[in-house]
Amino acid sequence: MKNTLLIICTFICALSLNSAVSRAALETKIVTSEKHGITAWLIEDHSMPLIAMKFGFRNAGSAQDTPETQGLARIMSNTMDEGAGDLDSKAFQQALDDQSITLSFGVSRDTFSGTLKTLTRTKNEAFNLLHMALTTPRFDQEPLTRMIEANKSRIKNAMTKPNWIGARLLNEAAFQGHPYALNSGGTLSTLDTITPEMLRAYHKKALAQDNLIIGVTGDITEEELTSILDQIFGALPKQNDLSEIPDLTLQNSGETWLFPLDIPQTTIHIAQQGPSIHDPDFHYAEIMNFVLGSSGFGSRLTESIREERGLTYGIYTLFNHYDHISLLRASTSTKNESAQEVLSLIQQEWQGMLSTPISEGELTDAKNYLIGELPLTLTSTDKIAEMLLYLQENNLSVNYLTQREHIIKNATLQDIERTTQKWLSQPHFLTVLVGKPDNIQPNKEIHDLPNVE
Amino acid sequence: MPTPSLRPLLIAASALILIFAAGFAGLYSIMQDSSAPTPAENNPLSKRTKTFNAQSYTLANGLQVIVIPNHRAPVVTHMMWYKVGAADEPHGQSGIAHFLEHLMFKGSQDMPPGEFSKTIRSLGGQDNAFTSQDYTAYYQSVAAEHLSTVMHMEAGRMRGLNPPEDHVLSERDVILEERRQRIDNSPTARFNEHLRAATFINHPYGTPIIGWFHEMEALTWDMAKAFYDKHYGPNNAILIVTGDITGPEVLDLAQEHYGDLSPITVPQRTRAQIPPLHGQVSLSEITPDIQQGQISLMFRAPSYTQNKNMSLALDLIQEIMSGGASSRLYQSLVVKQKYATAISLSYNGTALNDALISVNAYPAQGITPDTLKNAILGELSSLATDGITDQELQTAKQKAQDAAIFARDSLMGPALIIGQAMTTGATLDSVEYWAHDIAQVTKEDILQAAALYLNPSAETTHMTFGAIMPPSINKNASAASQNEGEPQ
Numbered sequence: 018m019k020n021t022l023l024i025i026c027t028f029i030c031a032l033s034l035n036s037a038v039s040r041a042a043l044e045t046k047i048v049t050s051e052k053h054g055i056t057a058w059l060i061e062d063h064s065m066p067l068i069a070m071k072f073g074f075r076n077a078g079s080a081q082d083t084p085e086t087q088g089l090a091r092i093m094s095n096t097m098d099e100g101a102g103d104l105d106s107k108a109f110q111q112a113l114d115d116q117s118i119t120l121s122f123g124v125s126r127d128t129f130s131g132t133l134k135t136l137t138r139t140k141n142e143a144f145n146l147l148h149m150a151l152t153t154p155r156f157d158q159e160p161l162t163r164m165i166e167a168n169k170s171r172i173k174n175a176m177t178k179p180n181w182i183g184a185r186l187l188n189e190a191a192f193q194g195h196p197y198a199l200n201s202g203g204t205l206s207t208l209d210t211i212t213p214e215m216l217r218a219y220h221k222k223a224l225a226q227d228n229l230i231i232g233v234t235g236d237i238t239e240e241e242l243t244s245i246l247d248q249i250f251g252a253l254p255k256q257n258d259l260s261e262i263p264d265l266t267l268q269n270s271g272e273t274w275l276f277p278l279d280i281p282q283t284t285i286h287i288a289q290q291g292p293s294i295h296d297p298d299f300h301y302a303e304i305m306n307f308v309l310g311s312s313g314f315g316s317r318l319t320e321s322i323r324e325e326r327g328l329t330y331g332i333y334t335l336f337n338h339y340d341h342i343s344l345l346r347a348s349t350s351t352k353n354e355s356a357q358e359v360l361s362l363i364q365q366e367w368q369g370m371l372s373t374p375i376s377e378g379e380l381t382d383a384k385n386y387l388i389g390e391l392p393l394t395l396t397s398t399d400k401i402a403e404m405l406l407y408l409q410e411n412n413l414s415v416n417y418l419t420q421r422e423h424i425i426k427n428a429t430l431q432d433i434e435r436t437t438q439k440w441l442s443q444p445h446f447l448t449v450l451v452g453k454p455d456n457i458q459p460n461k462e463i464h465d466l467p468n469v470e
Numbered sequence: 471m472p473t474p475s476l477r478p479l480l481i482a483a484s485a486l487i488l489i490f491a492a493g494f495a496g497l498y499s500i501m502q503d504s505s506a507p508t509p510a511e512n513n514p515l516s517k518r519t520k521t522f523n524a525q526s527y528t529l530a531n532g533l534q535v536i537v538i539p540n541h542r543a544p545v546v547t548h549m550m551w552y553k554v555g556a557a558d559e560p561h562g563q564s565g566i567a568h569f570l571e572h573l574m575f576k577g578s579q580d581m582p583p584g585e586f587s588k589t590i591r592s593l594g595g596q597d598n599a600f601t602s603q604d605y606t607a608y609y610q611s612v613a614a615e616h617l618s619t620v621m622h623m624e625a626g627r628m629r630g631l632n633p634p635e636d637h638v639l640s641e642r643d644v645i646l647e648e649r650r651q652r653i654d655n656s657p658t659a660r661f662n663e664h665l666r667a668a669t670f671i672n673h674p675y676g677t678p679i680i681g682w683f684h685e686m687e688a689l690t691w692d693m694a695k696a697f698y699d700k701h702y703g704p705n706n707a708i709l710i711v712t713g714d715i716t717g718p719e720v721l722d723l724a725q726e727h728y729g730d731l732s733p734i735t736v737p738q739r740t741r742a743q744i745p746p747l748h749g750q751v752s753l754s755e756i757t758p759d760i761q762q763g764q765i766s767l768m769f770r771a772p773s774y775t776q777n778k779n780m781s782l783a784l785d786l787i788q789e790i791m792s793g794g795a796s797s798r799l800y801q802s803l804v805v806k807q808k809y810a811t812a813i814s815l816s817y818n819g820t821a822l823n824d825a826l827i828s829v830n831a832y833p834a835q836g837i838t839p840d841t842l843k844n845a846i847l848g849e850l851s852s853l854a855t856d857g858i859t860d861q862e863l864q865t866a867k868q869k870a871q872d873a874a875i876f877a878r879d880s881l882m883g884p885a886l887i888i889g890q891a892m893t894t895g896a897t898l899d900s901v902e903y904w905a906h907d908i909a910q911v912t913k914e915d916i917l918q919a920a921a922l923y924l925n926p927s928a929e930t931t932h933m934t935f936g937a938i939m940p941p942s943i944n945k946n947a948s949a950a951s952q953n954e955g956e957p958q
Contacts, residue, residue, distance in 0.1 A: 064542060065879050107796060107805070114794035115865050117872035136872060163804065163811075170811040170832045173762035179655055282650040314575075314587035324584050327643030330651050350651050382592040389594015392543045393611045396881040 045405065045415045048239055050246035057231035058405040058415070059242055062398065066137040068235035069402040070147075072250075073410055075230065076340070077129035077223035079201035080262045086215065087468060088203015090129060090223070092164055093216050094122040097131075099160035101149035106160040109146070118143045120150065126197055127262075127340040128410055129223060134399060137236045144245050152252040154220060156213040165208045172205060172469065179284040179350070179451040182276050182466060187286045187346075187449045189467050193268040197339065200468040225257035226250065232405025235398045264341040266290060270445035275459035276466065283356040283452030284348075287363065289445060291336050291345035292436075294411050300424045301436040302336075307383040308375045309366065309441075310334030310347060315382070317366050318347070328355050328362075338411065345440065356454030367444045374434050387425055391418070520902040521874050522884045525717035529725060531733045532705025536898065537720045538712040538884050546713030547882045548620050549609040550628070551889040553708070554701035556681075557603040557674035557822070558739060563693050565645065565681020568601040570694045572641050574608065575599075576633035578626050583637045586623060593619065603675050604822045605893035611881070614714045621727035628707070629731055631698055638691045646687065649680050657759040658938055662766065665753050665936035669768045673744045675823065703734030708892050712885045741823055744770070744932075752935040754839070763939035765839045766830050767846060770932040771817065771923040773825035775895035781819040782904075782911050783919035784827065788817045789866040790858060790916075791849070799829070802849055808834055809842045820890040827924065839937035847926060854920035857913055870908050 049056045079090040098113070098120050100106040113120055119134040120143070131151075135143035175181040185200065192198035203211075229250060233242055267290045292302045303311075310318040311334050318332045332349035351359045375383075395401050408417055450457065527535040556567045577583035590597040595612030610620045633641075653659045663678050670676030680686070709728065711720045774781040791798050792815035803810045813831040833842045877883050891901045900907075922930045 062542075066875060067879060107801065110795040114796040114869070117869050117876075134876075136875060159805075163808075166808075166811045166834060167804075170762050174760075174764075174832070176761045177657060177759060280655045282647065282655050284655075312591055314584065315591050320584070323644055324637075325640065327640030328647070330644055330648040350655075351647060352650060382588070385594045386591045389613060390596065392545050392613070393596060393881075396543050396545065397879050399879075 046239055047415065048233075048242050048246070050243055050251070052247045053226060053251045055226060055229065055231070055246040055250050057233050057242060057246055058409060059233045059237070059239060060401055060405065061236075061238060062234055062401075063236050065398065066236055067398055068133075068135055068137060068140055068143075068233070068237050069398040070133040070231065070233045071130065071399075071402045071406040072132075072229065072231045073128040073130035073406055074224050074257070075128055075228040075410070076259050076262065077228060077257065078125050078127040079199070080126045080196040080341075081219075081223065081259055082196065082199055082201070084199060084468075085207060086211070087199050087207040088168065088201070089211055089215060089219055090124045091202050092161070092168065092208065092211050093219055093223075094124045094129065095164040095168070096156055096161055096216060097122045097150050097154045097220075099164070100155040100157050101146075102153045102155075104149070105155070106157060109150075112142070112146060116142055118146065120147060122150075124201065126201055130406070132399070132402075140237070144249055148249045148252075151224065151250065154216075156216040156220075158213060161211070161213055161216070165211065168203055168208055169205055172202060176466070176469065179278060179280060179282075182278070183284045183286040183348075183449050183451045185466055185469065186274060186276055186451070186463060187288060187447070190269045190272070190274055190449060191267055191288050191344065191447055192265065192342075195265045195268075195341075196262060197265070197341070198468075204468050205470050221254070222258035225254045227255060228257045228259070229253070230406060230409040232402045232409065234402040234405065262341055266342065267344065267445075267447060270447050272460040273448040273450065273457070274461045274463055275454070275457065276449070276451045276463045277453060278451055280452055281352060282350050283353050283450055283454040284350045285356065285359065285363075286449040287347040288337075288344045288447045289440075291343040292440060293343045294336075294338050294413070298432070298436045298439070300421055301428055301432045302440060303387060304380065304383045304425065304428055304433055305370065305375070305437050305440070306334055306336065306345070307387060308379050309370055312383070312386065317369060318349075318363065321366055322349070322351075322359055322362050326362075328352075328359055332359075332363075350452075353453045354455050356450065356452070357456045360448070360457075364444065367441050370437050370441050374430065374437065377430065380428070380430060380433065384425055384428065388422055518903060518906045521905055522878065522888065522902060524884070524888060524898060524902065526898050527717070527721050527724075529704065529729055531729065531731055532703075533724065533728050533731070534708045534892070535721060535724050536708060536710045536885075536888060536892070537715070537717040538710070538888070539714075539716055540712055540881060540884075541714050543881070544614050544714045545611060545881065546614045546617050546711055546715055547609055547611045547885055548617060548624070549607055549710045549712075549882075549885050549889060550624050551605055551607045551708045551710065551893050552702060553605060553706050553736075553739070553893045554697075555602050555604040555606055555893075556677065556679040557741060558701065558737075559674065559677075559697070560693075562685060563689065563697075564677045565679075565686040566689055566693050566697050567606060568680055569642065569645055569686070569689050570697055571599050571601045571606050571608075572645060573633050573638065573691075573694055574627050574631060576637045576641060578632050579630035581623065581626055583633060586627070589623065590620070595620070601679055602890075603679060604820075605890065607889055607893075609882070609885075617711070617715065617720075618723050618727070621723055625727045625731060628702055628704065628728075631695075631702075633691070635691065638694075642686070642689060645680065646683070649683060649686060652680065653678070654683070657755075657757055658764055661753070661755055661936065661938040665766055665768060665934060668751055668753055668936075669770060669826070669932075669934045670824070671744060671747075672742050673823065674741060675821075675826075700734075700737055703736075704728055704731045705733040706736045708889065710885045710889050712881055739822060744824065746929070747932050747934070750935070751933070752937075754936070755938045756941055757938065758941055760938060760940050763833050763839065763937065764830065765833060765842055765937045766828055766935070767843065768829075768934045768936075769827040769923055770824045771827050771919075772819075773821040773823065773894065774819040774891070774900070775822060776824070778900070778907070779911075779915060780919050780922070781825070782908050783915040784817045784819060784825075784923070785870065785908060786863070786866045786911055787853070787916060787919060787924075788815060788827075789869055790862055791815045791853070793866070793869060798853075799846070799849055803831065803842070803845055807845060809837045809845050810834055813846075820894045820896070822894045833939075839939060843935060843937075850920065850924040854917065854925050857917045857920075860913070863911075863913055863916070867909055867911070871905055874905050 046059045100109045116139040122131040310316045329349045329351045334347045337344040525537045593616045597610040599608040667676040772780045799813050810831040815829045817827045925931045
């Protein structure tokens with residue numbers, strides 16, 4: 018959950034552009050390998066002697082876990098860099114460390130992904146280590162047990178973090194009955210049942226050429242990339258054998274769930290259904306969200322709750338896009354005595370978006386920010402590669418950022434009002450609270466966090 | 471790779487705090503990338519090349535101006551660093567430096583409360599600020615054509631801060647909420663705060679940057695104003711601009727916007743001395759509020775400013791002991807002995823006074839804090855007695871050189887490294903030539919640094935130890951220690 022949030026948050030802050038970004042979009046080349054027809058998006062940049070490659074396998078994320086195998090995809094991401102071919106765990110890590118090569122794997126609910134970062138000097142070694150990790154991972158028992166123990170420590174440590182508890186409970190409630198509701202990081206008991214055979218089986222069916230997407234940036238030419246794509250990814254199976262995951266709608270909307278915890282401050286997580294990134298009005302919804310809460314300073318929620326009343330250190334809204342549902346979320350925290358007040362202020366600002374529609378000034382500021390901010394975030398090789406991967410992950414075109422700039426520039430107050438009517442007029446929040454809030458009557462009190470033990 | 475990382479916990483609790491909740495993760499990752507500082511291109515270990523090629527100027531009123539050109543995107547980051555931090559606070563007013571940082575967004579002569587950040591956003595830019603023990607910095611990232619506007623705004627609040635009373639009071643509530651969120655909601659953060667206080671006894675580094683709750687509640691505008699008048703002025707600040715612009719262009723703009731500000735009388739940064747530690751200083755807490763135990767060993771050690779040679783050796787020790795999954799501590803304690811499920815050693819040499827080496831670890835199931843502590847001390851003492859191999863030294867140096875190349879792959883990273891160094895007593899050249907200097911470190915230097923600062927039996931080592939554990943682990947403690955900590 019945390020990883021997913023981080024990526025999505027980065028992107029929401031990042032989704033905007035100016036002429037520099039349009040140039041970058043034009044410079045994106047779609048490269049296809051000769052033998053296996055593997056494609057990658059590439060932006061060449063020879064100003065620094067380094068290369069970043071981000072890749073993902075669609076639909077191979079932790080939504081493929083079952084209740085009994087929670088954490089399987091995560092553990093595979095932790096163990097794929099723990100030995101491959103004739104290199105055991107230590108030899109493999111040593112080869113990476115000694116050459117300053119970063120290779121790691123990660124998993125969201127939808128995608129199994131990886132990142133490779135290397136100096137130009139060590140690129141051949143880096144590509145070879147990646148090839149080995151992807152195609153001949155060892156999944157030895159020793160590193161597997163070590164990763165299971167590390168994850169159990171992580172979970173036990175997180176069990177006292179209100180933010181983590183809130184996010185866990187929100188997933189459980191929002192996605193009830195769907196694989197998204199499971200604990201992607203595994204539970205203390207399911208982790209112990211994961212074996213090397215399970216990892217090998219999942220590896221075989223999840224990582225294939227037909228669900229592979231790749232973004233590359235840095236000191237590498239089109240010709241070179243064309244030839245190494247076959248070399249790195251060519252030995253993967255042609256087709257994956259993953260289960261289809263169904264779409265869903267938000268569950269338990271209108272309810273308030275409380276996890277009682279004896280701490281001075283209540284953590285608040287709120288979710289409602291949100292627009293998909295493919296919704297024709299999505300970019301108007303971005304403007305709406307900017308004014309409501311995504312901008313931090315200047316947003317209506319921050320003005321009302323932090324600036325005027327000093328009730329919180331931070332309140333933010335963001336869109337959470339999964340393959341099978343999109344959410345609009347808000348999160349904040351406040352001392353237990355003011356939890357009730359903050360909840361009603363949030364309701365009030367939601368309504369206020371309709372009763373006091375956004376002004377010309379708010380619209381202009383939002384446009385300037387949403388268009389101007391992207392080049393600020395695309396200032397490192399990794400971040401550019403990450404953007405290339407993000408676009409593919411969401412089935413967006415190479416020209417997406419240019420089209421988006423055009424739509425935002427031409428947005429009218431009517432566009433925003435129509436979008437606001439659609440998304441904010443009937444707030445059926447799912448609310449999750451962690452703490453000891455005064456004067457709150459929850460629909461449910463949860464004492465044992467599901468899918469943790 | 472190991473999943474749990476202990477460092478963010480401590481950083482969040484003590485090292486650096488930002489005004490906005492968002493952005494912290496981003497900044498931290500930049501700082502982490504750059505934590506092994508800065509060498510030169512293509513690793514000529516002996517060639518004396520600069521890493522960032524920054525340009526340096528000084529205005530007549532004493533404002534230092536550093537420019538780091540970077541033309542990859544048409545954007546700039548503008549940072550104003552003040553040579554004042556939480557460690558410069560008057561006794562009993564803990565948190566005033568950070569409170570002032572928040573109030574800097576609450577209005578000045580020609581800027582109503584809250585308008586600063588809103589204006590930056592309407593320009594398509596981002597801004598934030600952070601407070602540390604030795605420095606306070608404010609930054610904005612914008613398209614290069616807006617640099618003049620940003621400078622005008624920053625100059626306006628350098629000498630003319632003027633927040634309305636009701637905003638001062640509501641902002642004090644905000645920092646109290648910030649403290650609850652960062653510290654009071656977290657048993658381990660509260661514990662680390664106390665361990666730090668014991669490590670830096672009688673020194674302001676032992677006081678939390680955000681402040682103690684009871685003192686924060688009593689902070690006033692008068693206190694903030696006095697602190698501001700005493701420390702905020704052009705000759706106690708460093709302007710750093712990085713991005714798509716040249717040195718002469720920045721200098722002209724800086725002259726126009728900051729040139730007329732009057733200098734202040736810069737106060738001496740005198741700090742209380744830390745007395746020698748006697749006995750074994752250790753702090754322990756057993757609480758049902760946590761499920762995963764955690765131990766910390768903290769060692770005071772020389773900062774770069776205090777002892778350059780030893781500081782460089784400690785940079786390499788960090789790399790050798792904790793530079794990745796193949797490094798010594800992880801291999802010994804997590805892979806082989808299985809006493810811990812996660813471990814890290816970090817040293818940050820940028821401090822005006824003593825720097826800190828901290829080792830943090832999660833004990834494995836059934837392993838007592840003492841067993842793990844003794845195993846860690848064993849690794850540290852073998853470093854001091856047996857030293858390191860030529861190969862280890864060469865690899866660590868190479869990795870330091872490589873880290874510098876990666877550090878340049880960012881807009882704000884180089885500005886952060888330079889700003890931290892220059893507000894803690896180091897020079898621009900010390901950053902530019904770090905790559906050259908680190909290549910001169912010898913095996914003997916490493917041996918000496920380990921023997922002096924990581925060796926509890928030496929008088930020159932100042933160690934504190936903390937363990938916060940859940941009750942169930944404690945129940946098994948006696949059985950486990952009879953076992954000499956065999957993994958179960």
